Amino acid sequence: MALVLNEDEVMMRDMAQGFFAEKAPIKALRTLRDTQDETGFDRGLWSEMAAQGFAGIVVPEEHGGVDMGYLAAGLVAEQMGRNLTASPFFSTAILAATALRHGSAEQQGEWLPKIASGDAVIALALDEGVKHNPRGTSTTAEPSGNGFKLNGAKAMVVDGHVADVMIVAARTSGEDGDADGISLFLVDPKAKGISTERTIMVDSHNAARIDLDDVEVSGDALLGTLDEGMNVLDAVLSAGRGIAAAELLGAGAQAFEDTVAYIKERKQFGAIIGEFQALQHRSSHMYSELEIARSAVVGALTALDAGDEKASQYCAMAKAKLGSVAKLVSQEGVQMHGGVGMTDEYDIGLFMKRIRVLQELMGDAHYHMNEFANSHSY
Amino acid sequence: MSDLDTFRADTRTWLEANCPAEMRTPLKGDQDFCWGGRNFVFQSDAQKQWLDVMVAKGWTVPTWPTEFGGGGLSRKEEAVIHQEMHRINARIPLFSFGISMLGPALLKFGTDAQKAEHLPKIARGEIHWCQGYSEPGAGSDLASLKTKAEDKGDHYIVNGQKVWTSYADKADWIFCLVRTDNTGKKHHGISFVLFDMTTEGVEVRPIKLISGRSPFCETFFSDVKVLKSNLVGEEHKGWSIAKYLLTHEREMIGGSNEVGRPLHEIAAASLGLQDGKLSDPMLRAKIAEAEIDEWAFNLTVKRKLAEAKAGASLGADSSMLKYYGTELNKRKFELMMDASGHDGLEWESERSNDGKVARSWLRTKGNSIEGGTSEVQLNIISKHILQLPGA
Structure with a gap:
């Protein structure tokens, strides 16, 4: 397994680094937050990201994408993490594009080009209730006429309030807790019976709650095979976890670098506080954890691109590791900034908020540790 | 087939033919290690035979020049040999600080006479x-x-x-x-x-x-x-040689955390399962965490070595690997003792293989002290990587 970036990947990373630092730095997020922007991201920025190939990064070339794979997508996500960039990259370019690659020729032809061109925002409505639990999906889809009728309540739907179409996971057979019996549907957010509540989140990024009350969809809204939605979801969740881990890596690394820079400047007791061993050893420990975490991300995404049979497990392991490491780094970051770490003026608090959301998204470290043990029969 | 594929196929065939069956079983304890040297007593004919054939091939030190008893091979070929040995569970034929530490230093700093005098004896396991x-x-x-x-x-x-x-x-x-x-x-x-x-x-x-x-x-x-x-x-x-050698030692200690059987298997065998889960939920969580960390750490060793081969110097990152690897190893053995419960406390019994787990657990406490303590490694990271003042 190549764990070192090749030339194309280095180019992609450098391009993404320059792009986000210039076009979507942290102050852009502050502006979206402070102006209570209704969209929650800058549509102009999303068009530019599409022009750079970011929106179509896992879309096949025949549908207008650049199809560079998940490791490359992770390099983009890492830079977004460093800049706390708000965009539909995660919902649309990663989750929806991965799901739609499993769709019918017609569904692919309709939506994949629009993803790649930045003309559609697509949200995945999977989670329900308080914690991530895909097998616990209890939203139902019952046969109705030529199609289905959906009922249920979805939470943590990223970009749900601005989506042009949603991918809704619903139970078509089986019981709560079964992996089988879940199906995916393409649903128009403006359809009768849907109510959407944008939820303003702690990190000022997008999410929504979606209620479905007797929502009628046609038979061709089904994405993938009836009752076997988990097969598609596995691919979507692996991609989502791997990419969320990459974004956590970026956010964690930047929070750490900001902290180290701060303790090299701040003076107390007549000394630069970075001279104190109490801070040095904690910093060195965090450096080590971040290096270990980076390997987890690179290893998982490389395995995903290679079609490794353990890729989905590796992505979950990376998500677990990054959830823990990024949390450690952001919490220590605030503490080591001292009083200014509590102010809105400094960025370290924004990193802590974003990391809190990302580590919860698609399963936190506890969830994935539990799943890891289950899958190893212990 | 690439040259490396051919080399792999040849290596596989040769190992199948030349590695004695007895040398394809796990090392049971210190007594099974072959250290060589003037006074070394071989445990078995197979142990001696295995060393002899590997020495003749130059494969105790595959990358050293042939004139000094090495195999004259590339790092990639050496990796193939190690992978193929691992595949059949072949034991390492010769453990030696001469191979892992002094040899590299002599190759870099030694005179021609010193190389000619010492390197072949190290390669052949004649001097400990x-x-x-x-x-x-x-x-x-x-x-x-x-x-x-x-x-x-x-x-x-x-x-x-x-x-x-x-x-x-x-x-x-x-x-x-x-x-x-x-x-x-x-x-x-x-x-x-x-x-x-x-x-x-x-x-x-x-x-x-x-x-x-x-x-x-x-x-x-x-x-x-x-x-x-x-x-x-x-x-x-001599300090520059000492430092060069310590880097090698750190890589060795940092990278050598193999326990053999996965921790969760040992725990499952010891504690038993209830509804398919370890009966101690807190221990279960800690084991899962440690096993995920171990996966990510092993990837890090690979990644750093790959980066070093690609030209970036490993430098102070050897301290990071040493620090993390040894602390992780200590954590694993603490969990192993937790999982072993009463049985793990036995010091002298056949049941416990003369306290193998307990003695190994105690031994790991030295991992983060020898070769520079964890605190010294953290100082090195602070100074050379993070460039913090006064470190």
């Missing part, structure tokens, strides 16, 4: 080397070492004491740091010398550890005569 670094007053602060080498023209007279000398009681020769000048800064005036442990004036006393074993010794030198032809590199400038 030990390392004379730490002293009672110079552990983490190694550069403050005081063992004195007085200049007597064509030779030195060495006086002083070393401690934590691994396997000094079994070693034939020592590579040793001595002070040839104490007028400058502490890193200056250190020299790197080699001498025979049977030289008059050398005395060795094993140290009994908390594990009940004695892998380390105290080593005393009184008026030991060392010829100047056994000085490696420049006089007074």
Whole structure:
């Protein structure tokens, strides 16, 4: 397994680094937050990201994408993490594009080009209730006429309030807790019976709650095979976890670098506080954890691109590791900034908020540790 | 097929034909390690035969030049040999500080005569080397070492004491740091010398550890005569060799955390499962966390070595690997003791294989002390990577 970036990947990373630092730095997020922007991201920025190939990064070339794979997508996500960039990259370019690659020729032809061109925002409505639990999906889809009728309540739907179409996971057979019996549907957010509540989140990024009350969809809204939605979801969740881990890596690394820079400047007791061993050893420990975490991300995404049979497990392991490491780094970051770490003026608090959301998204470290043990029969 | 594929196929065939069946079983304990040396007693004919065929092939040191008993192979070919050995569970034919530490230093800093004299004997396992670094007053602060080498023209007279000398009681020769000048800064005036442990004036006393074993010794030198032809590199400038060698040692300690069976299997066998889960939920969570960390750490070792091969220097990251790997290993053995419960506490019984788990657990406590403590590694990271002031 190549764990070192090749030339194309280095180019992609450098391009993404320059792009986000210039076009979507942290102050852009502050502006979206402070102006209570209704969209929650800058549509102009999303068009530019599409022009750079970011929106179509896992879309096949025949549908207008650049199809560079998940490791490359992770390099983009890492830079977004460093800049706390708000965009539909995660919902649309990663989750929806991965799901739609499993769709019918017609569904692919309709939506994949629009993803790649930045003309559609697509949200995945999977989670329900308080914690991530895909097998616990209890939203139902019952046969109705030529199609289905959906009922249920979805939470943590990223970009749900601005989506042009949603991918809704619903139970078509089986019981709560079964992996089988879940199906995916393409649903128009403006359809009768849907109510959407944008939820303003702690990190000022997008999410929504979606209620479905007797929502009628046609038979061709089904994405993938009836009752076997988990097969598609596995691919979507692996991609989502791997990419969320990459974004956590970026956010964690930047929070750490900001902290180290701060303790090299701040003076107390007549000394630069970075001279104190109490801070040095904690910093060195965090450096080590971040290096270990980076390997987890690179290893998982490389395995995903290679079609490794353990890729989905590796992505979950990376998500677990990054959830823990990024949390450690952001919490220590605030503490080591001292009083200014509590102010809105400094960025370290924004990193802590974003990391809190990302580590919860698609399963936190506890969830994935539990799943890891289950899958190893212990 | 690429050249490397051909090499792999040839290696596989050769190993199948030449590695004795007995040498394809796990090492059960210290007694199964082949250290070589003048006084080494082979445990079995198979152990000797395995060493002999590997020596003849130059594969105890695959990447060393053939003139010094090596295989003259590339790093990639060496990796293939290791992978193919691992595939059939072949034991390492020869454990040696000569191979892992002194050899690389001699190849880089030694004279032609020193290379010709020592490297082939290391490759063949004829001389068992030990390392004379730490002293009672110079552990983490190694550069403050005081063992004195007085200049007597064509030779030195060495006086002083070393401690934590691994396997000094079994070693034939020592590579040793001595002070040839104490007028400058502490890193200056250190020299790197080699001498025979049977030289008059050398005395060795094993140290009994908390594990009940004695892998380390105290080593005393009184008026030991060392010829100047056994000085490696420049006089007074041995510190750079010492550092080079420590980097190798750190990689070895940091990367050598194999336990064999996965922790969760040991725990499941010991504690049993309820509804398919370990009966202790807190331990279960900690084991899952440790196993995920181990996966990510092993990937990190691979990634850093791949980066080093691609041209970036490993540098102070060897300290990161040493720190993380040893702390992780200690964590794993704590969990192993937790999982083993009452059984793990037995010290002398057949059931416990003479306290194998307990003794291994105790041994791991030294991992984060030897080769530079975890605290020293964190200092190195702070200074050389994070560039924090005053570190």
